[in-house]
Amino acid sequence: MLIAPSRLQRLWPPAGFVPLAWRNLTANKPRLIRSSGGIGFAVLLMLMQLGFQRAFFNASLEIIQRLDGDIFLQSASKYRFATRDPFPRRDLDAARAVSGVASAWPLYADWFDVFWRNPSDGKSFLVAVFAFEPDHPVLRLPGVDGNLEELSELDTVLIDRHARRFLGMDPSIEQSELNGVKVRVVGGFALGPNFESDGTVAIGDRTFAQLLPGPGGDPPGVEVGVIKLRTGSDPVAVQRAIRAKLPPEIAVMSKAQLLELERNFQADVSSAGPIFAMGTLVGFVVGMLIAYQIIYTDLAEQLPQYATMKAIGYRTRYLVRVVLEQAAFSGLAGWIPAWLLSIVLYSVVGEVALLQMRMTWDLALISLVLTLSMCLISAVLAVRRVIALDPAEVF
Amino acid sequence: MTEAQVGVGRARQPKRVALAWRILTYEKGRTALAIAGVFMAILLIFVELGFFFAVPQGGMLLYDNMQFDLLMCSNQYEYQAQPGQFPRSQLEQARALPEVAQATPLYFGSAKWRSGEDGKWPDVFVIGFDPQRRLFEVDDINRQLGVLEETDTVLVDTGTRPMFGPLTTGRVVKIGDRTETIGGRYDLGTGFMGLGVILVSDLNFARLFPYRSLDQVNLGPIQLKAGVEPNRAAEELRKLVGPDTRIFTRSELEAHEAAYWTTRTSVGLIFGSGLIISFIVGIMVVYQTLATQVSRLLPQFATLKAIGYANRFLDGTVITMSLLIVIVGFVPATAAALGLYSVIRDETLLPVAMTATRLATVFAATLVMASISALLSLSSLRRADPADVF
Numbered sequence: 110m111l112i113a114p115s116r117l118q119r120l121w122p123p124a125g126f127v128p129l130a131w132r133n134l135t136a137n138k139p140r141l142i143r144s145s146g147g148i149g150f151a152v153l154l155m156l157m158q159l160g161f162q163r164a165f166f167n168a169s170l171e172i173i174q175r176l177d178g179d180i181f182l183q184s185a186s187k188y189r190f191a192t193r194d195p196f197p198r199r200d201l202d203a204a205r206a207v208s209g210v211a212s213a214w215p216l217y218a219d220w221f222d223v224f225w226r227n228p229s230d231g232k233s234f235l236v237a238v239f240a241f242e243p244d245h246p247v248l249r250l251p252g253v254d255g256n257l258e259e260l261s262e263l264d265t266v267l268i269d270r271h272a273r274r275f276l277g278m279d280p281s282i283e284q285s286e287l288n289g290v291k292v293r294v295v296g297g298f299a300l301g302p303n304f305e306s307d308g309t310v311a312i313g314d315r316t317f318a319q320l321l322p323g324p325g326g327d328p329p330g331v332e333v334g335v336i337k338l339r340t341g342s343d344p345v346a347v348q349r350a351i352r353a354k355l356p357p358e359i360a361v362m363s364k365a366q367l368l369e370l371e372r373n374f375q376a377d378v379s380s381a382g383p384i385f386a387m388g389t390l391v392g393f394v395v396g397m398l399i400a401y402q403i404i405y406t407d408l409a410e411q412l413p414q415y416a417t418m419k420a421i422g423y424r425t426r427y428l429v430r431v432v433l434e435q436a437a438f439s440g441l442a443g444w445i446p447a448w449l450l451s452i453v454l455y456s457v458v459g460e461v462a463l464l465q466m467r468m469t470w471d472l473a474l475i476s477l478v479l480t481l482s483m484c485l486i487s488a489v490l491a492v493r494r495v496i497a498l499d500p501a502e503v504f
Numbered sequence: 505m506t507e508a509q510v511g512v513g514r515a516r517q518p519k520r521v522a523l524a525w526r527i528l529t530y531e532k533g534r535t536a537l538a539i540a541g542v543f544m545a546i547l548l549i550f551v552e553l554g555f556f557f558a559v560p561q562g563g564m565l566l567y568d569n570m571q572f573d574l575l576m577c578s579n580q581y582e583y584q585a586q587p588g589q590f591p592r593s594q595l596e597q598a599r600a601l602p603e604v605a606q607a608t609p610l611y612f613g614s615a616k617w618r619s620g621e622d623g624k625w626p627d628v629f630v631i632g633f634d635p636q637r638r639l640f641e642v643d644d645i646n647r648q649l650g651v652l653e654e655t656d657t658v659l660v661d662t663g664t665r666p667m668f669g670p671l672t673t674g675r676v677v678k679i680g681d682r683t684e685t686i687g688g689r690y691d692l693g694t695g696f697m698g699l700g701v702i703l704v705s706d707l708n709f710a711r712l713f714p715y716r717s718l719d720q721v722n723l724g725p726i727q728l729k730a731g732v733e734p735n736r737a738a739e740e741l742r743k744l745v746g747p748d749t750r751i752f753t754r755s756e757l758e759a760h761e762a763a764y765w766t767t768r769t770s771v772g773l774i775f776g777s778g779l780i781i782s783f784i785v786g787i788m789v790v791y792q793t794l795a796t797q798v799s800r801l802l803p804q805f806a807t808l809k810a811i812g813y814a815n816r817f818l819d820g821t822v823i824t825m826s827l828l829i830v831i832v833g834f835v836p837a838t839a840a841a842l843g844l845y846s847v848i849r850d851e852t853l854l855p856v857a858m859t860a861t862r863l864a865t866v867f868a869a870t871l872v873m874a875s876i877s878a879l880l881s882l883s884s885l886r887r888a889d890p891a892d893v894f
Binding site for chain 2: 139140143144146147150151153154157158161184185186187188192194221232233234235273275307377378383384387388391392394395398399401402403405406409410454458461462463464
């Protein structure tokens with residue numbers, strides 16, 4: 110039997126308590142390494158799947174999060190954010206007149222009609238386009254360098270430095286083409302690709318109107334109306350007042366409602382949800398099997414010791430607790446290295462795949478809960494041997 | 505090493521298997537657990553591999569159901585749903601070649617399906633072609649080609665999502681600025697074309713997209729006359745059409761689409777990393793089992809050593825145990841993978857399917873996995889020193 114390092118003994122546990130589970134766990138170092146390796150990889154698998162899932166969903170929600178407003182107008186028939194379904198500008202102007210509204214400005218957008226020319230190889234690629242009045246930038250683009258106001262000049266563009274590499278959106282380039290029209294690059298931002306697009310450009314409303322004029326050469330329709338409230342006004346009341354003033358073809362939404370629409374759409378329609386959920390589930394089951402194997406083997410080896418303890422009067426309840434504690438420790442011993450490794454992997458994979466893989470506290474917590482529950486379920490399944498144990502039979 | 509020893513080694517081959525088998529069958533519960541672990545690991549590899557190939561294959565869905573030997577497209581071609589455009593005159597030139605039996609223009613467009621559930625207007629992917637031509641290999645389509653000739657009538661893919669509302673024949677829907685009637689359904693799959701796909705005649709396509717000219721074609725599937733070698737005909741055509749138009753043979757097209765999905769999107773990385781992790785998990789599981797067995801049976805192994813069995817024999821026994829575990833685990837894992845693939849097909853509408861190559865690949869990977877785990881656990885076996893144990 111191993112004598113725990115004195116350092117550990119001082120810290121853990123309180124005096125008078127024999128940390129049997131801990132000692133069992135650390136008694137055989139090679140086995141501990143083996144078991145934490147086994148559980149750890151299963152945890153790592155779950156963490157990667159969860160991370161991918163988060164990254165995908167967050168990527169499609171991020172642009173909505175970055176809309177700088179309190180209330181939003183869009184076509185009632187718009188079923189997701191990344192689809193063009195514009196509404197007339199006059200509805201936005203009508204909303205501006207509602208009391209409590211401080212400002213109401215348009216976001217123009219398109220996902221499927223604008224091709225960016227990679228200046229280095231001359232090939233054209235579909236990109237997402239966002240446009241606004243340069244004096245009223247309703248979209249807070251991340252990491253903007255360059256002057257937004259330069260977008261008021263015709264045929265100028267801000268490019269996405271985090272776009273997929275084959276688009277050639279290198280910050281050093283000075284000009285390229287959008288749908289064959291020469292444009293000047295006046296700066297960049299750091300957004301990155303998502304489900305719908307490999308890269309994004311931001312342009313001024315006038316450039317957008319030239320690129321994608323409305324039917325009959327009219328100014329293009331507004332994709333999202335971004336409304337800011339006067340300080341102190343009641344958002345619910347103002348939303349209701351705007352609703353009353355606009356035709357039913359226009360949806361009046363809070364940011365939470367806008368996010369909800371997108372989240373529901375993604376969960377409903379995209380394959381990413383089930384794919385990663387299945388990956389996580391498989392990781393969980395594999396982890397459970399590994400944990401069961403570890404606990405079962407350990408119990409088999411310690412059976413005489415458990416029988417002895419039973420014989421000298423320890424209650425089954427205590428022994429069960431020891432087994433469960435040990436399972437929880439094994440889980441932790443696998444989770445900690447897996448969690449650390451996943452942070453490294455997130456940043457490597459995120460960099461290579463241009464996904465925003467971030468380790469958040471809730472992700473850490475979810476994976477920890479999954480790990481502990483997979484170990485505890487295995488322990489509960491394996492512990493029946495201890496419960497059924499009859500000291501007389503063992504010896 | 506003397507010849508006699510080598511001879512003995514050979515004679516012991518079946519004995520080694522027999523010993524490994526007896527160790528494994530001695531404690532059935534423990535072995536069953538090991539096999540269950542291996543089973544899950546192999547299943548995981550199947551699933552990741554399934555996704556890895558399903559995504560490019562989802563992109564091939566339309567092509568796999570079309571009759572053609574060569575595909576003409578613009579040199580701006582990215583992948584099937586983003587093909588670019590080229591002039592129809594080039595297809596007509598191609599048709600004039602003696603090798604070419606048929607060259608059909610295919611049109612792609614995206615329109616608002618203005619009759620969705622809850623007043624939403626989902627985007628529908630529209631495929632236009634001349635219904636006089638039998639372009640598709642799908643019976644449902646070929647049977648209903650006559651329906652497409654009716655004015656403002658469409659055929660709907662059964663994979664179209666529920667948000668488009670009921671897909672019943674006779675339902676009148678608004679698509680773009682037109683009122684169309686659903687003439688029937690066909691079973692092909694939406695792949696990565698979108699949430700819903702409809703087929704229309706080229707004439708109807710022109711009505712749906714009035715600003716588009718039928719002189720600009722998205723894809724030109726070409727059928728060659730019997731006996732014509734596709735590669736040679738492709739060379740011939742390339743000379744004819746010039747650099748702005750591209751000619752793919754079927755195998756070139758397949759390679760292009762697979763490369764697009766694995767390198768241009770995150771697919772390769774995501775499922776590639778999943779594949780690697782599941783492989784490592786598999787190694788861990790088998791290693792776990794073997795190392796436990798070896799350390800438990802250390803006295804017995806030491807005894808064998810003491811009575812003169814060579815290290816090689818003991819190593820061989822552990823490796824054999826490892827192989828036996830994974831081979832036995834492989835069988836149910838394959839069966840479960842088949843079941844899981846069909847669940848995935850229903851859930852994600854991706855064409856995940858088992859192929860002979862995949863089966864062979866996973867089996868080979870499994871054997872590698874077993875060998876690595878066995879080699880890792882040999883170090884514990886080395887500890888079997890008769891002098892120490894007793």
